[in-house]
Amino acid sequence: MPATRLDGKKIAAEIRSEVAADVETFVSGGNPPPQLAAVLVGEDPASQVYVRNKERACEKAGIASRLDRMPAATTEAELLAKVAELNADPAVSGILVQLPLPAKAAGGTGIDERAVLDAIDPIKDVDAFSPVNVGLLMQGRPRFLPCTPHGIIQLLHRTGIETSGKHVVVVGRSDIVGKPMAMMLAQKDSTCGPAVANATVTLAHSRTQNLTEICRQADILIAAVGRPEMIRGDMIQPGAVVIDVGINRVGDKLVGDVAFAEAESVASAITPVPGGVGPLTIAMLLHNTLMAAKLQAA
Numbered sequence: 117m118p119a120t121r122l123d124g125k126k127i128a129a130e131i132r133s134e135v136a137a138d139v140e141t142f143v144s145g146g147n148p149p150p151q152l153a154a155v156l157v158g159e160d161p162a163s164q165v166y167v168r169n170k171e172r173a174c175e176k177a178g179i180a181s182r183l184d185r186m187p188a189a190t191t192e193a194e195l196l197a198k199v200a201e202l203n204a205d206p207a208v209s210g211i212l213v214q215l216p217l218p219a220k221a222a223g224g225t226g227i228d229e230r231a232v233l234d235a236i237d238p239i240k241d242v243d244a245f246s247p248v249n250v251g252l253l254m255q256g257r258p259r260f261l262p263c264t265p266h267g268i269i270q271l272l273h274r275t276g277i278e279t280s281g282k283h284v285v286v287v288g289r290s291d292i293v294g295k296p297m298a299m300m301l302a303q304k305d306s307t308c309g310p311a312v313a314n315a316t317v318t319l320a321h322s323r324t325q326n327l328t329e330i331c332r333q334a335d336i337l338i339a340a341v342g343r344p345e346m347i348r349g350d351m352i353q354p355g356a357v358v359i360d361v362g363i364n365r366v367g368d369k370l371v372g373d374v375a376f377a378e379a380e381s382v383a384s385a386i387t388p389v390p391g392g393v394g395p396l397t398i399a400m401l402l403h404n405t406l407m408a409a410k411l412q413a414a
């Protein structure tokens with residue numbers, strides 16, 4: 117029997133309507149609408165699409181949005197000045213600097229991404245990339261949760277997939293997905309939102325030996341490597357749950373990090389690409405923007 121498809125789009129729509137209802141209550145309590153400020157440096161086509169999708173999603177949830185476009189040749193000092201301006205603006209609830217920043221080869225000036233993310237006021241850090249928010253997460257008392265791993269937690273929770281005591285293998289150790297995902301699943305009980313925790317976690321990466329055997333031990337396999345169809349059917353334990361975070365453009369097609377057709381015949385449940393994890397990232401960004409507005413109103 118082929119795997120059940122985990123419908124991220126449907127769950128994201130559910131979360132977005134919950135956020136929209138909460139925004140309405142927040143605003144009817146006399147507060148200004150939450151506002152997300154996105155900063156887009158350069159003309160990267162994928163980033164343009166992401167930012168446009170974020171703006172549209174904000175609008176539908178009753179969240180105001182502003183987009184500050186800056187040329188690819190923007191210097192680090194100019195971008196830091198923009199972040200300082202947004203930090204100081206009381207109308208701005210959340211700040212998102214779209215990544216990646218332009219590489220030198222793409223007309224960029226070699227901006228230090230870390231320096232920019234460090235400059236965002238932690239109370240407006242809706243990506244949860246700042247050291248303060250990463251540290252709070254490590255300590256099991258998070259403020260903002262990073263959007264993609266939090267979306268996966270919500271997906272597991274809302275589809276009734278048990279994580280407690282289970283072996284989760286996360287493939288990929290990025291700061292945006294792999295590392296925080298592993299940390300969130302290993303936390304106690306409900307320290308990271310809904311009660312999706314208490315997993316035994318293996319964090320695998322490009323230097324992991326015997327990757328196939330390790331992946332085959334996973335009850336839940338989370339692929340976040342950014343390499344098209346790298347996870348093959350024989351790397352999956354029969355009956356495992358497979359979460360595919362990858363969005364890779366191959367020719368004119370979008371494919372995940374998992375070879376979907378092979379995986380579908382082995383797994384018990386799997387997220388499709390597109391329509392799996394992707395829509396949840398934006399839903400959790402809206403959630404964080406409302407949360408930022410509430411924290412600032414308090």
Ligand code: GUN
Pocket residue numbers: 212213214215216243263264292397
């Ligand atoms: N680029 C790709 N994903 C993300 C994200 O979640 N946040 C930001 N700021 N940039 C990204």
